[in-house]
Amino acid sequence: MNIPKVSLYVVALLMTASAISIALVQLITINMGWSEYNSQIFILAIVFDTLIGGGFTLVFLLYFLRRYREVNALKQSFEQKLSAQNDVIKARLSPHFFFNTINTLVSLIESNPPRASALLQNxxxxxxxxxxxxxxxxxxxxxxxxxxxxxIESSRLADKLEVSWHLPDEDIMYDMVVTALTLQSILERMLLNVVELTTEVVYIKINVTWEMHRVAIVISVDLPKKTLIINHDLRQNMNFYIQAERLRSYFGQSADIKSTVTNTQIITIIDYPLQDVSL
Known part of the structure; x- marks a missing residue:
């Protein structure tokens, strides 16, 4: 049962128990001659005491219900943050990424040791x-x-991946912050769902601006023209709910990550407030 229904059952049960106990007490006092009650006063006393008991029960129930909701909200918030952290770790330790990296390292150790060393550092x-x-x-x-x-991924995808960055000046970027692996996890999703499914060159453009106390990161991906990529599946894979929740936990509820998929392009926008301390 849901919480309101349980609450009504508790109030009704306690009010019934209160009415029965009060009636028994009143009957005992009358039979022992300790008080003189007519039937109307007797009924009014029971109703009055029952309502008082039900009122106190309802007040305390509402208080504990409020506390339960606060604790439950904290629990859900904790579980979401824990899930977000686990999602990041699992993404890095996924068999797909792990085995591809190991295989690349094995091939480079013999053919190009310096490049293998650089890959290990990355x-x-x-x-x-x-x-x-x-x-x-x-x-x-x-x-x-x-x-x-x-x-790391360019060791496998170098011939079909072009990434261009459009960043603010260094003095502006010096004060900018973001939650770790937010942009990286989005780029990873683009590679897994677009670049690896085609033999064509995929162009990814990343444009970063910081204006009017808001940071906007626009990631645009040009979809391959000759390779069939189902847009319905692509839209489902472009859901960045966990990353957006992580962003909101640090920068407030106005932070968001939205992704739009068309027949020719994917545009993902990371938008969050950030006070410019230099102003």
Missing amino acids: VSALFRASFNGAREISFEEEIALCEHYLA
Whole structure:
């Protein structure tokens, strides 16, 4: 049963128990000659005492119901944050990513040891950031994590992936912050659902602006023209609910991540408030 129905049952049960107990007490006092009651006064006394008992019961029930909802909200918030952190870690430790990286390393160790060493450094940096969980980092750090990830995947996808960055000036980026792995996880979703499904070159453009105390990160992906990619499935895979919840937990409820899928393009916008301390 839902909470309101349970609450009504509790109030009705306690009011019934109160009425029965009061009636018994009144009957005992009358039979023992301790008080003189006519039938009307007797009934009014029972009704009055029952209503008083029900009122106190309702007040305390509402108080505990409110406390229950607060505790339940905290529990849900905790579970969502824990799920978000686990999602980030699992994404990095997924068999798909892990085995592809290992296979790339195995092939590079013999053919190109310096490149294998550089790849290992990128993997180390990315895994270290994953295990640090959800946290607020500088935007420059987030871009570095994205570059680590793209460097790892470019070992397999170099011939069909072009990424262009349009970033603010360094003095502006110096004050910018974001939740760790937010942009990186979106880029990862684009690679898994678009780049790996085609042999054509996929162009990804990332434009970052910080104006009027809001940061807007626009990731646009040009869909391949010759490869069939089902838009319905693509729209389902472009759901960034967990990343948006992580963003809201740090920057408020106006933060959001929205993705639009058309026949030719995917446009994902990360938008959140950020006070410009330099102004």
